[in-house]
Amino acid sequence: MRRDISARIGEAHGVSTVHDLATRALRLIDPEAAHHLALTGLRAGFGPRVRADKYTRLRTTVAGLELPNPVGMAAGFDKNCEAPDALLASGFGFVECGTVTPRPQEGNPRPRVFRLSEDRAIINRLGFNNKGLDCFVDCLSARAGRSGVLGANVGANKDSEDRASDYVRGMGRVWKCAAYVTANISSPNTPGLRGLQERGALEDLLGRLREARSPLEAAHGKRPLFLKVAPDLDDAAVRDISELALTYGLDALIVSNTTLQRPAHLTSDNRVEMGGLSGQALFQISTHTLRLFAQALGGRLALIGAGGVASGLNALAKIKAGASAVQLYSAMVYEGQSLVARILDELDGLLAAEGFDSVAEAVGAEVR
Numbered sequence: 001m002r003r004d005i006s007a008r009i010g011e012a013h014g015v016s017t018v019h020d021l022a023t024r025a026l027r028l029i030d031p032e033a034a035h036h037l038a039l040t041g042l043r044a045g046f047g048p049r050v051r052a053d054k055y056t057r058l059r060t061t062v063a064g065l066e067l068p069n070p071v072g073m074a075a076g077f078d079k080n081c082e083a084p085d086a087l088l089a090s091g092f093g094f095v096e097c098g099t100v101t102p103r104p105q106e107g108n109p110r111p112r113v114f115r116l117s118e119d120r121a122i123i124n125r126l127g128f129n130n131k132g133l134d135c136f137v138d139c140l141s142a143r144a145g146r147s148g149v150l151g152a153n154v155g156a157n158k159d160s161e162d163r164a165s166d167y168v169r170g171m172g173r174v175w176k177c178a179a180y181v182t183a184n185i186s187s188p189n190t191p192g193l194r195g196l197q198e199r200g201a202l203e204d205l206l207g208r209l210r211e212a213r214s215p216l217e218a219a220h221g222k223r224p225l226f227l228k229v230a231p232d233l234d235d236a237a238v239r240d241i242s243e244l245a246l247t248y249g250l251d252a253l254i255v256s257n258t259t260l261q262r263p264a265h266l267t268s269d270n271r272v273e274m275g276g277l278s279g280q281a282l283f284q285i286s287t288h289t290l291r292l293f294a295q296a297l298g299g300r301l302a303l304i305g306a307g308g309v310a311s312g313l314n315a316l317a318k319i320k321a322g323a324s325a326v327q328l329y330s331a332m333v334y335e336g337q338s339l340v341a342r343i344l345d346e347l348d349g350l351l352a353a354e355g356f357d358s359v360a361e362a363v364g365a366e367v368r
Helices: 002-013 017-026 031-043 084-089 133-142 163-174 193-197 199-220 235-247 280-297 312-320 331-335 339-353
Strands: 060-062 065-067 071-073 094-100 113-116 121-124 150-154 180-184 225-229 252-255 276-279 302-306 325-328
Touching: 017 031, 017 331, 031 084, 031 113, 071 339, 084 094, 094 133, 094 180, 121 280, 133 150, 133 163, 150 163, 163 180, 163 193, 163 199, 193 199, 199 225, 199 235, 225 235, 235 252, 235 280, 252 280, 276 280, 276 331, 280 302, 280 312, 312 325, 312 339, 331 339
Parallel strands: 071 094, 071 325, 094 150, 150 180, 180 225, 225 252, 252 302, 302 325
Antiparallel strands: 060 065, 113 121, 121 276
16 A cells, blocks of 8 residues: 555656746746746636545535545735636646735835745745735636635735724635635734734624624625644743633634744745745644644634645644644745645545545544
């Protein structure tokens, strides 16, 4: 069985050599310029084409969403909802666009994205740079009626005097056309934003979101509402967030955003840059926090694991730690757009090797 898995992984590695060569070329230029070129290429149709429903074992349901597989594109890559269909066509089981703020904003001064190539990691201090809700909703509305699970990640403007109001406004604007909505309160690059994770502020935010949600559901139907949290939380914060998420009717938590921690094993000179760390170095940190939430919630709320996913083995580890689905982004900087196909192949083989007939059977296997 292990030999069969290795063969399948090797086959998958050969599927999209052209796309991986393009990825290596993009790593030779400025990270933000490379990102914009990658988006342009996707919009032009140069991305890989992979069946997201290739493996029946990977089909799953998360917070009522029927997914062809549990591997999603995390928010941050397609901030303005410019290439969601190309991303879905590359094999992702779901795609989350954003973070979008009510008004357009430039974000923090450049340079603000740094590769830690030796560590297979990224540090960014972008600061919710995006074109604003009007542009985002135009793009989102334009694909109405198309297939695929597309979520919208909403945030607050840096200079907002009422950040909770920004989240309410964002949720209201995207609700009609998004498959789900995520409130991102965990970016480390907007000063004070993570303060919304503190009990009093979070209770106010979730209360206002719940109040605004009812008329939206009456007008446009039900949608799952997610909350994206930081990995840098202590046990008390995990318990508070878990309790409030259940009290205010959230449908899932995304664990987690980038970290402010700098593990001692980092070797890149860029490790000293300010901002949120993602990629391989985030995997252990984010998975530990995921496990804490799984233990606190005891299966009462769906969890989506993000942070350091770069292989089927990483994805399975998140799932066994309590995640019903996973998200990735930074690994594509190093592994290329064909990474999704490789992860799906590997994850299906690993589930089979461990005797799981479905993703759902493996969820929380190590924390039950």
